[in-house]
Amino acid sequence: MKKASFWITLLTCAGIAIGLLASGSSHAEYGDIVLNSKSESMEKAGVKPVMFPHWFHRIRFKCKVCHEDIFIIKKGANDINMTKIMDGEYCGKCHNGLTAWEPLYCDRCHSYTPPTAQ
Amino acid sequence: MNASSKVDFLKVAVLFSLLIMFGFVMSISVDAEAQQPAKKGDAAAATKKVDPTDPTSVIYLDTAGKAAGVGDPNKPAGEAYKAGRGWHPAALAGANLPKDKYGLIDWAKLVREKLVKPRHSLDPAEEEMPPLPMDVLIEAKGDFVANVIFPHEMHTYWLKCEVCHPKIFVPSAGQNKMSMVEIAQGQWCGRCHGKVAFPLSDCKKCHTSPKKTATK
Amino acid sequence: MLRRRLMVLMFFAAPALSYGAVDVITLDSKIESMQKAGVGPVKFPHAKHQLKLKCGECHPKIFKDALKANDINMKKNMDGQACGSANCHNSDKTFPLFECAKCHTNVKAGK
Numbered sequence: 001m002k003k004a005s006f007w008i009t010l011l012t013c014a015g016i017a018i019g020l021l022a023s024g025s026s027h028a029e030y031g032d033i034v035l036n037s038k039s040e041s042m043e044k045a046g047v048k049p050v051m052f053p054h055w056f057h058r059i060r061f062k063c064k065v066c067h068e069d070i071f072i073i074k075k076g077a078n079d080i081n082m083t084k085i086m087d088g089e090y091c092g093k094c095h096n097g098l099t100a101w102e103p104l105y106c107d108r109c110h111s112y113t114p115p116t117a118q
Numbered sequence: 119m120n121a122s123s124k125v126d127f128l129k130v131a132v133l134f135s136l137l138i139m140f141g142f143v144m145s146i147s148v149d150a151e152a153q154q155p156a157k158k159g160d161a162a163a164a165t166k167k168v169d170p171t172d173p174t175s176v177i178y179l180d181t182a183g184k185a186a187g188v189g190d191p192n193k194p195a196g197e198a199y200k201a202g203r204g205w206h207p208a209a210l211a212g213a214n215l216p217k218d219k220y221g222l223i224d225w226a227k228l229v230r231e232k233l234v235k236p237r238h239s240l241d242p243a244e245e246e247m248p249p250l251p252m253d254v255l256i257e258a259k260g261d262f263v264a265n266v267i268f269p270h271e272m273h274t275y276w277l278k279c280e281v282c283h284p285k286i287f288v289p290s291a292g293q294n295k296m297s298m299v300e301i302a303q304g305q306w307c308g309r310c311h312g313k314v315a316f317p318l319s320d321c322k323k324c325h326t327s328p329k330k331t332a333t334k
Numbered sequence: 335m336l337r338r339r340l341m342v343l344m345f346f347a348a349p350a351l352s353y354g355a356v357d358v359i360t361l362d363s364k365i366e367s368m369q370k371a372g373v374g375p376v377k378f379p380h381a382k383h384q385l386k387l388k389c390g391e392c393h394p395k396i397f398k399d400a401l402k403a404n405d406i407n408m409k410k411n412m413d414g415q416a417c418g419s420a421n422c423h424n425s426d427k428t429f430p431l432f433e434c435a436k437c438h439t440n441v442k443a444g445k
Contacts, residue, residue, distance in 0.1 A: 031313065031314035054314050055215075055223055058225070058236065059213075059215070059228075059234045059236060060234075060236055060237065061236050061237050062236045062237065062238050062275065062276050062277075063276040063277045063281075064238060064239075064276065064277050064278045064281075065236075065237060065238065065239055065240060067277065067278075067281055068280070068281060073281065073309070073310075093240065094240065099240060220426070258371075259370045259371040259372065260364075260367040260368065260370055260371040260407075260408060261364070261366070261367035261370065261407075262364070262367060262407035262408050262409040262410075263371075263407075263408045263409050263412065264409065264412075297371065297372050297442070298371065298432065298434060299372055299373065299434045299435070299441050299442060301432075302432045302433055302434055302435075317430075318430070318432040319424075319430035319431065319432060321412040321431055321432065322412055322413075325412060328409075
Protein backbone atom coordinates (compact mmCIF):
# COMPACT_ATOMS: atom_id res chain seq x y z
CA MET A 1 0.00 0.00 0.00
CA LYS A 2 2.75 2.39 0.95
CA LYS A 3 4.58 1.58 -2.25
CA ALA A 4 1.54 2.33 -4.36
CA SER A 5 1.08 5.75 -2.79
CA PHE A 6 4.75 6.49 -3.34
CA TRP A 7 4.46 5.74 -7.05
CA ILE A 8 1.34 7.81 -7.37
CA THR A 9 3.04 10.80 -5.79
CA LEU A 10 5.98 10.34 -8.09
CA LEU A 11 3.73 10.21 -11.14
CA THR A 12 1.84 13.25 -9.92
CA CYS A 13 5.07 15.21 -9.63
CA ALA A 14 6.10 14.10 -13.11
CA GLY A 15 2.66 15.10 -14.38
CA ILE A 16 2.94 18.55 -12.87
CA ALA A 17 6.35 19.02 -14.45
CA ILE A 18 5.14 17.92 -17.89
CA GLY A 19 1.97 20.01 -17.63
CA LEU A 20 3.95 23.12 -16.73
CA LEU A 21 6.37 22.56 -19.59
CA ALA A 22 3.61 22.01 -22.13
CA SER A 23 1.62 25.08 -21.15
CA GLY A 24 4.73 27.25 -20.86
CA SER A 25 5.45 27.23 -24.59
CA SER A 26 4.64 30.64 -26.02
CA HIS A 27 5.32 32.33 -29.31
CA ALA A 28 7.71 35.20 -29.19
CA GLU A 29 8.84 36.53 -32.51
CA TYR A 30 12.09 38.37 -32.85
CA GLY A 31 11.65 42.05 -33.38
CA ASP A 32 8.95 42.38 -30.77
CA ILE A 33 9.84 45.55 -28.93
CA VAL A 34 8.59 46.63 -25.54
CA LEU A 35 8.21 50.39 -25.27
CA ASN A 36 8.11 51.57 -21.70
CA SER A 37 10.41 54.57 -21.44
CA LYS A 38 7.34 56.59 -20.40
CA SER A 39 6.31 54.01 -17.84
CA GLU A 40 5.45 56.57 -15.18
CA SER A 41 3.05 58.40 -17.43
CA MET A 42 1.60 55.11 -18.64
CA GLU A 43 0.95 54.07 -15.09
CA LYS A 44 -0.87 57.32 -14.37
CA ALA A 45 -2.99 56.77 -17.45
CA GLY A 46 -3.71 53.23 -16.33
CA VAL A 47 -2.30 51.44 -19.33
CA LYS A 48 0.30 48.72 -19.75
CA PRO A 49 3.58 49.18 -21.61
CA VAL A 50 3.45 48.91 -25.38
CA MET A 51 4.38 45.72 -27.16
CA PHE A 52 5.30 46.65 -30.69
CA PRO A 53 5.06 43.62 -33.02
CA HIS A 54 7.59 44.18 -35.78
CA TRP A 55 6.61 41.12 -37.81
CA PHE A 56 3.00 42.19 -37.97
CA HIS A 57 3.95 45.48 -39.59
CA ARG A 58 6.52 43.88 -41.82
CA ILE A 59 4.00 41.75 -43.69
CA ARG A 60 2.28 44.97 -44.77
CA PHE A 61 5.12 47.44 -45.13
CA LYS A 62 8.72 47.24 -46.20
CA CYS A 63 11.23 48.48 -43.65
CA LYS A 64 11.91 51.53 -45.81
CA VAL A 65 8.44 52.92 -45.16
CA CYS A 66 9.26 53.67 -41.51
CA HIS A 67 13.04 53.57 -41.36
CA GLU A 68 14.42 56.02 -41.00
CA ASP A 69 11.96 58.66 -42.14
CA ILE A 70 9.64 58.03 -39.19
CA PHE A 71 11.65 55.95 -36.73
CA ILE A 72 15.40 55.96 -36.19
CA ILE A 73 16.78 52.43 -35.95
CA LYS A 74 18.16 52.78 -32.47
CA LYS A 75 16.88 51.90 -29.06
CA GLY A 76 15.95 55.05 -27.18
CA ALA A 77 16.42 57.34 -30.18
CA ASN A 78 12.70 57.87 -30.77
CA ASP A 79 10.96 60.03 -28.24
CA ILE A 80 7.39 58.88 -28.70
CA ASN A 81 4.37 60.03 -26.69
CA MET A 82 0.63 60.09 -27.16
CA THR A 83 0.46 63.80 -28.04
CA LYS A 84 2.88 63.33 -30.88
CA ILE A 85 0.95 60.29 -32.06
CA MET A 86 -2.27 62.29 -32.06
CA ASP A 87 -0.46 65.07 -33.95
CA GLY A 88 0.35 62.58 -36.67
CA GLU A 89 3.94 61.87 -35.78
CA TYR A 90 5.53 58.46 -35.19
CA CYS A 91 2.81 55.77 -34.95
CA GLY A 92 0.28 58.48 -35.76
CA LYS A 93 1.65 58.75 -39.29
CA CYS A 94 -0.44 55.66 -40.06
CA HIS A 95 -2.57 55.13 -36.98
CA ASN A 96 -4.85 58.03 -37.79
CA GLY A 97 -7.98 56.29 -39.00
CA LEU A 98 -6.90 56.61 -42.63
CA THR A 99 -3.99 54.26 -43.25
CA ALA A 100 -4.60 52.23 -40.12
CA TRP A 101 -6.95 52.34 -37.17
CA GLU A 102 -6.93 55.42 -35.03
CA PRO A 103 -5.25 55.53 -31.61
CA LEU A 104 -8.42 54.87 -29.66
CA TYR A 105 -8.04 51.21 -28.86
CA CYS A 106 -5.53 51.58 -26.06
CA ASP A 107 -5.04 47.95 -25.19
CA ARG A 108 -4.23 46.86 -28.71
CA CYS A 109 -0.84 48.46 -28.29
CA HIS A 110 -0.61 48.83 -24.53
CA SER A 111 -0.73 45.10 -24.17
CA TYR A 112 2.54 44.04 -22.66
CA THR A 113 2.47 41.92 -19.53
CA PRO A 114 5.86 41.04 -18.09
CA PRO A 115 6.35 37.24 -18.10
CA THR A 116 6.75 37.07 -14.32
CA ALA A 117 3.39 38.70 -13.68
CA GLN A 118 1.46 36.05 -15.58
CA MET B 119 -0.46 6.48 8.98
CA ASN B 120 -3.68 4.64 9.46
CA ALA B 121 -5.69 2.97 6.73
CA SER B 122 -8.24 5.74 6.15
CA SER B 123 -5.67 8.49 5.83
CA LYS B 124 -3.83 6.33 3.33
CA VAL B 125 -6.94 6.08 1.24
CA ASP B 126 -7.46 9.83 1.50
CA PHE B 127 -3.95 10.41 0.35
CA LEU B 128 -4.45 8.09 -2.60
CA LYS B 129 -7.62 9.92 -3.58
CA VAL B 130 -5.87 13.28 -3.50
CA ALA B 131 -3.02 11.91 -5.56
CA VAL B 132 -5.36 10.47 -8.20
CA LEU B 133 -7.30 13.73 -8.31
CA PHE B 134 -4.11 15.65 -8.87
CA SER B 135 -3.03 13.40 -11.71
CA LEU B 136 -6.41 13.86 -13.36
CA LEU B 137 -6.12 17.62 -12.98
CA ILE B 138 -2.73 17.64 -14.66
CA MET B 139 -4.00 15.42 -17.45
CA PHE B 140 -6.85 17.85 -17.97
CA GLY B 141 -4.52 20.83 -18.10
CA PHE B 142 -2.27 19.02 -20.52
CA VAL B 143 -5.11 18.09 -22.85
CA MET B 144 -6.48 21.63 -22.69
CA SER B 145 -3.18 23.19 -23.66
CA ILE B 146 -2.95 20.81 -26.62
CA SER B 147 -6.47 21.55 -27.77
CA VAL B 148 -5.83 25.29 -27.60
CA ASP B 149 -2.83 24.83 -29.84
CA ALA B 150 -4.91 22.77 -32.22
CA GLU B 151 -7.63 25.42 -32.33
CA ALA B 152 -5.12 28.10 -33.16
CA GLN B 153 -4.03 26.09 -36.16
CA GLN B 154 -7.45 25.01 -37.32
CA PRO B 155 -8.54 28.18 -39.09
CA ALA B 156 -5.40 27.98 -41.18
CA LYS B 157 -6.36 24.53 -42.47
CA LYS B 158 -9.92 25.48 -43.28
CA GLY B 159 -8.74 28.45 -45.28
CA ASP B 160 -6.72 26.36 -47.70
CA ALA B 161 -9.76 25.41 -49.73
CA ALA B 162 -11.14 28.94 -49.85
CA ALA B 163 -7.81 30.54 -50.79
CA ALA B 164 -8.97 31.28 -54.32
CA THR B 165 -11.92 33.43 -53.27
CA LYS B 166 -10.66 36.79 -52.06
CA LYS B 167 -12.59 37.08 -48.85
CA VAL B 168 -11.44 36.49 -45.32
CA ASP B 169 -8.72 33.95 -45.77
CA PRO B 170 -6.96 32.96 -42.58
CA THR B 171 -4.00 31.49 -44.47
CA ASP B 172 -3.38 34.86 -46.01
CA PRO B 173 -0.86 36.37 -43.62
CA THR B 174 -2.28 39.83 -44.17
CA SER B 175 -5.74 38.70 -43.20
CA VAL B 176 -6.52 37.07 -39.84
CA ILE B 177 -4.59 38.53 -37.05
CA TYR B 178 -6.66 39.23 -34.04
CA LEU B 179 -6.86 36.40 -31.59
CA ASP B 180 -8.21 36.33 -28.10
CA THR B 181 -6.19 35.19 -25.13
CA ALA B 182 -7.32 31.62 -25.68
CA GLY B 183 -5.80 31.70 -29.13
CA LYS B 184 -9.08 31.75 -31.01
CA ALA B 185 -9.52 34.04 -33.96
CA ALA B 186 -11.54 36.97 -32.69
CA GLY B 187 -11.52 39.26 -35.64
CA VAL B 188 -10.07 39.68 -39.07
CA GLY B 189 -7.32 41.97 -40.09
CA ASP B 190 -9.37 44.77 -41.47
CA PRO B 191 -7.24 47.51 -40.03
CA ASN B 192 -10.03 50.04 -40.10
CA LYS B 193 -12.30 48.13 -37.77
CA PRO B 194 -12.07 47.26 -34.10
CA ALA B 195 -10.75 43.84 -33.28
CA GLY B 196 -14.05 42.00 -33.10
CA GLU B 197 -14.82 39.92 -30.04
CA ALA B 198 -11.42 40.40 -28.51
CA TYR B 199 -11.80 44.13 -28.53
CA LYS B 200 -15.33 44.01 -27.14
CA ALA B 201 -14.15 41.77 -24.35
CA GLY B 202 -11.54 44.38 -23.49
CA ARG B 203 -8.62 42.32 -24.59
CA GLY B 204 -5.60 43.54 -26.41
CA TRP B 205 -3.88 42.26 -29.44
CA HIS B 206 -2.40 38.87 -28.79
CA PRO B 207 0.94 37.63 -30.06
CA ALA B 208 -0.52 34.15 -30.50
CA ALA B 209 -1.76 35.57 -33.80
CA LEU B 210 1.65 34.63 -35.05
CA ALA B 211 0.79 30.96 -34.75
CA GLY B 212 -2.37 31.45 -36.79
CA ALA B 213 -0.73 33.55 -39.48
CA ASN B 214 0.89 30.44 -40.94
CA LEU B 215 4.04 32.15 -42.14
CA PRO B 216 6.99 30.01 -43.27
CA LYS B 217 9.47 29.42 -40.47
CA ASP B 218 13.17 28.70 -40.44
CA LYS B 219 14.82 25.99 -38.35
CA TYR B 220 14.66 28.18 -35.29
CA GLY B 221 10.91 28.65 -35.57
CA LEU B 222 11.33 32.27 -36.63
CA ILE B 223 9.68 33.77 -39.67
CA ASP B 224 11.68 33.11 -42.84
CA TRP B 225 11.37 36.57 -44.38
CA ALA B 226 13.55 35.82 -47.39
CA LYS B 227 11.34 32.87 -48.31
CA LEU B 228 8.28 35.04 -47.84
CA VAL B 229 9.64 37.52 -50.35
CA ARG B 230 10.92 34.97 -52.88
CA GLU B 231 7.65 33.09 -52.91
CA LYS B 232 5.70 36.35 -52.99
CA LEU B 233 3.59 35.39 -50.00
CA VAL B 234 3.23 38.97 -48.88
CA LYS B 235 3.04 42.23 -50.73
CA PRO B 236 4.29 44.87 -48.34
CA ARG B 237 3.89 48.47 -49.42
CA HIS B 238 7.00 50.49 -50.21
CA SER B 239 5.68 53.86 -49.21
CA LEU B 240 2.78 55.56 -47.51
CA ASP B 241 2.30 57.54 -50.69
CA PRO B 242 0.94 55.17 -53.34
CA ALA B 243 2.09 57.52 -56.06
CA GLU B 244 5.72 57.38 -54.99
CA GLU B 245 7.86 55.33 -57.31
CA GLU B 246 9.97 52.64 -55.76
CA MET B 247 13.60 52.15 -56.57
CA PRO B 248 13.82 48.53 -57.76
CA PRO B 249 16.00 46.16 -55.73
CA LEU B 250 19.68 46.32 -56.62
CA PRO B 251 20.91 42.96 -57.94
CA MET B 252 24.49 43.23 -56.72
CA ASP B 253 26.31 40.58 -54.72
CA VAL B 254 29.41 41.55 -52.78
CA LEU B 255 32.02 39.03 -51.70
CA ILE B 256 33.15 39.50 -48.13
CA GLU B 257 36.14 37.37 -47.28
CA ALA B 258 36.10 35.57 -43.97
CA LYS B 259 39.22 36.41 -42.01
CA GLY B 260 40.23 32.93 -40.87
CA ASP B 261 41.56 30.19 -43.13
CA PHE B 262 38.66 27.80 -42.85
CA VAL B 263 35.30 29.48 -42.67
CA ALA B 264 33.48 30.00 -45.97
CA ASN B 265 33.30 33.51 -47.41
CA VAL B 266 30.17 35.59 -47.29
CA ILE B 267 28.28 36.64 -50.37
CA PHE B 268 26.26 39.66 -49.41
CA PRO B 269 23.06 39.98 -51.43
CA HIS B 270 22.13 43.60 -52.00
CA GLU B 271 18.96 42.48 -53.70
CA MET B 272 17.17 41.15 -50.63
CA HIS B 273 18.39 44.03 -48.49
CA THR B 274 17.30 46.74 -50.92
CA TYR B 275 13.92 45.06 -51.27
CA TRP B 276 13.27 46.01 -47.67
CA LEU B 277 15.53 48.97 -47.03
CA LYS B 278 16.71 52.22 -48.51
CA CYS B 279 20.41 52.65 -49.24
CA GLU B 280 20.76 55.46 -46.70
CA VAL B 281 19.94 53.21 -43.78
CA CYS B 282 23.31 51.43 -44.14
CA HIS B 283 25.39 53.74 -46.35
CA PRO B 284 27.59 55.44 -45.44
CA LYS B 285 26.99 55.45 -41.69
CA ILE B 286 27.28 51.74 -41.00
CA PHE B 287 29.06 50.51 -44.11
CA VAL B 288 31.35 52.51 -46.39
CA PRO B 289 29.99 51.83 -49.88
CA SER B 290 33.22 50.35 -51.17
CA ALA B 291 34.05 46.64 -51.25
CA GLY B 292 36.77 45.61 -48.81
CA GLN B 293 36.85 48.96 -47.03
CA ASN B 294 34.77 47.90 -44.06
CA LYS B 295 36.91 46.37 -41.35
CA MET B 296 34.28 44.08 -39.91
CA SER B 297 34.90 41.08 -37.72
CA MET B 298 32.65 38.36 -36.45
CA VAL B 299 33.53 39.42 -32.91
CA GLU B 300 32.19 42.91 -33.53
CA ILE B 301 29.16 41.60 -35.38
CA ALA B 302 28.33 39.40 -32.40
CA GLN B 303 28.60 42.51 -30.24
CA GLY B 304 25.89 44.19 -32.27
CA GLN B 305 27.89 46.19 -34.78
CA TRP B 306 27.87 45.92 -38.60
CA CYS B 307 25.44 43.17 -39.65
CA GLY B 308 24.67 42.61 -35.98
CA ARG B 309 22.73 45.86 -35.94
CA CYS B 310 19.79 44.03 -37.45
CA HIS B 311 20.71 40.35 -37.57
CA GLY B 312 19.74 38.72 -34.32
CA LYS B 313 17.25 41.52 -33.62
CA VAL B 314 14.83 41.97 -36.50
CA ALA B 315 16.54 39.79 -39.08
CA PHE B 316 17.55 36.14 -38.90
CA PRO B 317 19.92 35.33 -36.04
CA LEU B 318 23.70 35.01 -36.19
CA SER B 319 23.48 31.39 -35.04
CA ASP B 320 22.46 30.57 -38.58
CA CYS B 321 26.13 30.67 -39.73
CA LYS B 322 25.70 29.10 -43.12
CA LYS B 323 22.97 31.41 -44.26
CA CYS B 324 25.71 34.01 -44.85
CA HIS B 325 28.92 31.98 -45.01
CA THR B 326 28.01 30.28 -48.25
CA SER B 327 31.01 30.46 -50.55
CA PRO B 328 33.71 27.91 -49.53
CA LYS B 329 37.31 29.05 -49.61
CA LYS B 330 39.36 27.53 -52.40
CA THR B 331 42.45 27.63 -50.24
CA ALA B 332 40.93 25.85 -47.25
CA THR B 333 44.15 24.11 -46.35
CA LYS B 334 45.17 21.77 -43.53
CA MET C 335 41.21 26.86 15.24
CA LEU C 336 43.08 28.33 12.30
CA ARG C 337 44.45 24.94 11.38
CA ARG C 338 41.00 23.44 11.37
CA ARG C 339 39.72 26.17 9.10
CA LEU C 340 42.62 25.65 6.77
CA MET C 341 41.94 21.95 6.67
CA VAL C 342 38.32 22.51 5.81
CA LEU C 343 39.35 24.94 3.11
CA MET C 344 41.82 22.45 1.65
CA PHE C 345 39.22 19.74 1.74
CA PHE C 346 36.98 21.75 -0.57
CA ALA C 347 39.65 23.46 -2.62
CA ALA C 348 41.86 20.51 -3.48
CA PRO C 349 39.49 18.61 -5.75
CA ALA C 350 38.32 21.80 -7.41
CA LEU C 351 41.87 22.86 -8.14
CA SER C 352 42.89 19.52 -9.51
CA TYR C 353 39.83 19.39 -11.75
CA GLY C 354 40.50 22.82 -13.16
CA ALA C 355 44.17 22.22 -13.78
CA VAL C 356 43.78 18.89 -15.50
CA ASP C 357 40.59 19.37 -17.33
CA VAL C 358 40.91 22.57 -19.27
CA ILE C 359 42.37 21.78 -22.68
CA THR C 360 43.96 24.54 -24.71
CA LEU C 361 43.26 24.29 -28.41
CA ASP C 362 45.71 26.34 -30.42
CA SER C 363 46.77 24.26 -33.43
CA LYS C 364 45.03 26.73 -35.77
CA ILE C 365 46.54 29.74 -34.08
CA GLU C 366 47.54 31.44 -37.34
CA SER C 367 44.01 31.43 -38.66
CA MET C 368 42.68 32.45 -35.27
CA GLN C 369 44.94 35.48 -35.17
CA LYS C 370 43.79 36.57 -38.61
CA ALA C 371 40.24 36.43 -37.34
CA GLY C 372 41.15 38.41 -34.24
CA VAL C 373 40.72 35.71 -31.63
CA GLY C 374 43.03 33.71 -29.40
CA PRO C 375 43.28 30.01 -28.48
CA VAL C 376 40.30 28.11 -27.17
CA LYS C 377 40.26 27.00 -23.56
CA PHE C 378 38.04 23.98 -23.59
CA PRO C 379 36.54 23.27 -20.16
CA HIS C 380 36.43 19.49 -20.19
CA ALA C 381 35.35 19.25 -16.57
CA LYS C 382 32.35 21.48 -17.18
CA HIS C 383 31.26 19.29 -20.05
CA GLN C 384 31.73 16.17 -17.94
CA LEU C 385 29.21 17.46 -15.45
CA LYS C 386 26.48 17.69 -18.07
CA LEU C 387 27.34 14.94 -20.53
CA LYS C 388 28.27 11.30 -20.46
CA CYS C 389 31.65 10.46 -21.97
CA GLY C 390 29.97 8.35 -24.64
CA GLU C 391 28.02 11.31 -25.97
CA CYS C 392 31.21 12.81 -27.40
CA HIS C 393 33.80 10.02 -27.34
CA PRO C 394 34.84 8.48 -29.62
CA LYS C 395 32.19 9.37 -32.18
CA ILE C 396 32.61 13.15 -32.24
CA PHE C 397 36.04 13.53 -30.66
CA LYS C 398 38.86 10.97 -30.53
CA ASP C 399 39.96 10.60 -26.94
CA ALA C 400 43.53 11.76 -27.30
CA LEU C 401 45.01 15.22 -27.07
CA LYS C 402 45.79 16.83 -30.46
CA ALA C 403 44.12 13.96 -32.30
CA ASN C 404 41.16 16.05 -33.38
CA ASP C 405 41.40 18.41 -36.32
CA ILE C 406 38.83 21.04 -35.39
CA ASN C 407 38.14 24.27 -37.22
CA MET C 408 35.28 26.74 -37.39
CA LYS C 409 34.16 25.50 -40.78
CA LYS C 410 33.70 22.01 -39.40
CA ASN C 411 31.80 23.42 -36.45
CA MET C 412 29.49 25.28 -38.78
CA ASP C 413 29.02 22.16 -40.86
CA GLY C 414 27.69 20.30 -37.86
CA GLN C 415 30.83 18.47 -36.86
CA ALA C 416 32.99 18.68 -33.73
CA CYS C 417 31.73 21.39 -31.34
CA GLY C 418 28.93 22.22 -33.76
CA SER C 419 27.44 18.74 -33.71
CA ALA C 420 23.71 18.40 -33.84
CA ASN C 421 23.03 18.38 -30.12
CA CYS C 422 25.83 20.73 -29.17
CA HIS C 423 26.78 24.28 -30.12
CA ASN C 424 24.55 24.29 -33.16
CA SER C 425 21.35 23.69 -31.28
CA ASP C 426 19.19 25.50 -28.78
CA LYS C 427 20.61 23.34 -25.99
CA THR C 428 23.52 25.65 -25.41
CA PHE C 429 25.06 28.89 -26.63
CA PRO C 430 25.57 29.24 -30.41
CA LEU C 431 28.80 29.36 -32.38
CA PHE C 432 28.88 33.09 -32.98
CA GLU C 433 29.52 33.98 -29.39
CA CYS C 434 33.26 34.02 -30.01
CA ALA C 435 34.37 35.06 -26.56
CA LYS C 436 32.70 32.17 -24.81
CA CYS C 437 35.32 29.75 -26.19
CA HIS C 438 38.16 31.85 -27.58
CA THR C 439 40.50 33.75 -25.30
CA ASN C 440 42.09 37.10 -26.15
CA VAL C 441 39.13 38.13 -28.22
CA LYS C 442 39.74 41.59 -29.61
CA ALA C 443 37.04 43.82 -28.27
CA GLY C 444 35.10 45.87 -30.77
CA LYS C 445 35.38 49.60 -31.16
